[in-house]
Amino acid sequence: MFVDGNLVQPVEAESGVKRKLMSRGGTLMMTEVTFEKGAVGALHAHPHEQISYIVQGSFEFHLEGQVQIVKKGDSIYVPSNQTHGVTALEEQSIILDVFTPQREEFTY
Numbered sequence: 001m002f003v004d005g006n007l008v009q010p011v012e013a014e015s016g017v018k019r020k021l022m023s024r025g026g027t028l029m030m031t032e033v034t035f036e037k038g039a040v041g042a043l044h045a046h047p048h049e050q051i052s053y054i055v056q057g058s059f060e061f062h063l064e065g066q067v068q069i070v071k072k073g074d075s076i077y078v079p080s081n082q083t084h085g086v087t088a089l090e091e092q093s094i095i096l097d098v099f100t101p102q103r104e105e106f107t108y
Contacts, residue, residue, distance in 0.1 A: 017033060017035050019034075045084070051077050053074075061076060
């Protein structure tokens with residue numbers, strides 16, 4: 001499967017947060033999430049494992065009570081059912097999220 005990211009339409013995930021469903025297949029899926037400065041990805045947990053890669057900008061990343069500043073080139077592993085969330089520290093900060101199994105509620 002090839003996906004032209006320029007053709008994928010973003011959806012608003014939260015205020016100031018836009019998500020693009022980039023690829024999916026088997027048990028994996030990948031999304032690109034763009035944040036305005038100060039936008040929040042609210043604290044949440046889900047049964048999926050997640051790896052997040054910071055493509056651009058920086059974030060205050062919360063993971064099970066730990067808080068760390070992450071920036072371009074950093075990555076985070078989020079085990080299933082662990083509470084996590086972010087706040088964007090720069091304009092147009094971008095996270096690439098990979099999930100297994102797929103987040104079925106993200107279908108569009």
